[in-house]
Amino acid sequence: MGVEQKLGNMGIVTAKLEDVVNWSRTNAMWPMLFGLACCAIEMMSAQAAHYDMSRFGMELMRASPRQSDLMIVAGRLSRKMAPVLRRLYDQMPEPKWVIAMGDCASCGGVFNNYALVQGVDEIVPVDVFVAGCPPRPEALIHGIITLYEKVKGEKFKDLA
Amino acid sequence: MDQKLEPIVQALQEQFGATCEEFRGEVHVFIPSGQIVQALTLLRDKYEFELLSALTATDYYPQMMPRFHVIYQLSSLTKNIVLQLRVPVNGDQPRIPTAVRVYEVANWRERELMDMFGIEAEGHPDPRKLLLPDDMEGHPLRKDFPLGYEEPQFTFNFEEIDLRKPYAKD
Numbered sequence: 254m255g256v257e258q259k260l261g262n263m264g265i266v267t268a269k270l271e272d273v274v275n276w277s278r279t280n281a282m283w284p285m286l287f288g289l290a291c292c293a294i295e296m297m298s299a300q301a302a303h304y305d306m307s308r309f310g311m312e313l314m315r316a317s318p319r320q321s322d323l324m325i326v327a328g329r330l331s332r333k334m335a336p337v338l339r340r341l342y343d344q345m346p347e348p349k350w351v352i353a354m355g356d357c358a359s360c361g362g363v364f365n366n367y368a369l370v371q372g373v374d375e376i377v378p379v380d381v382f383v384a385g386c387p388p389r390p391e392a393l394i395h396g397i398i399t400l401y402e403k404v405k406g407e408k409f410k411d412l413a
Numbered sequence: 414m415d416q417k418l419e420p421i422v423q424a425l426q427e428q429f430g431a432t433c434e435e436f437r438g439e440v441h442v443f444i445p446s447g448q449i450v451q452a453l454t455l456l457r458d459k460y461e462f463e464l465l466s467a468l469t470a471t472d473y474y475p476q477m478m479p480r481f482h483v484i485y486q487l488s489s490l491t492k493n494i495v496l497q498l499r500v501p502v503n504g505d506q507p508r509i510p511t512a513v514r515v516y517e518v519a520n521w522r523e524r525e526l527m528d529m530f531g532i533e534a535e536g537h538p539d540p541r542k543l544l545l546p547d548d549m550e551g552h553p554l555r556k557d558f559p560l561g562y563e564e565p566q567f568t569f570n571f572e573e574i575d576l577r578k579p580y581a582k583d
Contacts, residue, residue, distance in 0.1 A: 339581075365561050367562050371562065372578075375581055
């Protein structure tokens with residue numbers, strides 16, 4: 254949005270409330286600390302110094318769903334785990350978003366069997382799917398940027 | 414056969430009418446399911462098999478009489494020997510007496526057996542499901558359990574499967 258250019262030396266900004274709300278939502282999005290399988294390793298790597306996800310305003314993973322607004326489903330979800338995932342999602346305060354990270358979370362991946370959920374969109378509504386097995390940290394970060402684009406386009410009248 | 418095993422197998426044959434198979438030095442002793450608890454007790458107390466290192470089963474479907482072999486893998490840490498006991502179980506209403514009162518570790522192993530093969534452990538103190546979800550039906554390690562779960566989605570059948578897929582509500 255380029256707030257700093259609009260500031261000038263008057264100390265006053267004019268903007269649409271919609272833009273300001275969406276901007277504030279995107280730039281402080283806290284993901285939940287929740288890894289299910291090998292994708293979680295890539296998620297940690299994206300968090301750590303080398304890729305440093307905090308450049309995009311995601312300073313810290315929250316260990317509690319009550320404090321987070323983004324759920325990254327990192328890994329395959331077993332049917333036994335599915336009710337737990339749904340409960341964690343229900344515990345997150347609005348507004349909340351979900352990224353399905355990797356092939357297993359997106360569609361079951363190579364595991365087409367009784368034990369695993371064939372895509373977490375059967376359990377929670379997913380905003381962004383990130384492909385890859387596992388996706389590289391760049392891919393996850395790209396998924397998050399894509400989510401930002403989506404959030405920036407949200408309208409108040411759709412939320413009501 | 415290991416020299417240390419010979420008297421043990423002989424005792425099992427005399428007391429329980431066990432039969433014995435040997436394959437590449439590994440001894441399998443077949444014991445009828447009615448006597449498995451006594452046999453395990455004897456092996457634990459007299460022959461120092463302290464450890465039940467595995468309790469699992471094999472499905473010989475479509476053969477039905479017997480369909481399963483329940484396998485008890487015993488280890489003796491003091492004597493450094495292993496012994497495998499096998500209990501043949503029939504295909505309709507398969508059941509074995511529980512070994513929990515001999516080896517405590519059999520608790521979870523038998524729950525797994527009930528999950529995966531549907532072989533009931535009679536007298537089990539806690540017969541809930543261990544690994545499978547509570548609402549799951551069927552026994553995945555049986556040979557007649559269907560392979561695969563969902564039809565793979567390609568371009569030609571994408572919409573057809575998409576319509577059937579149970580998407581989550583907000």
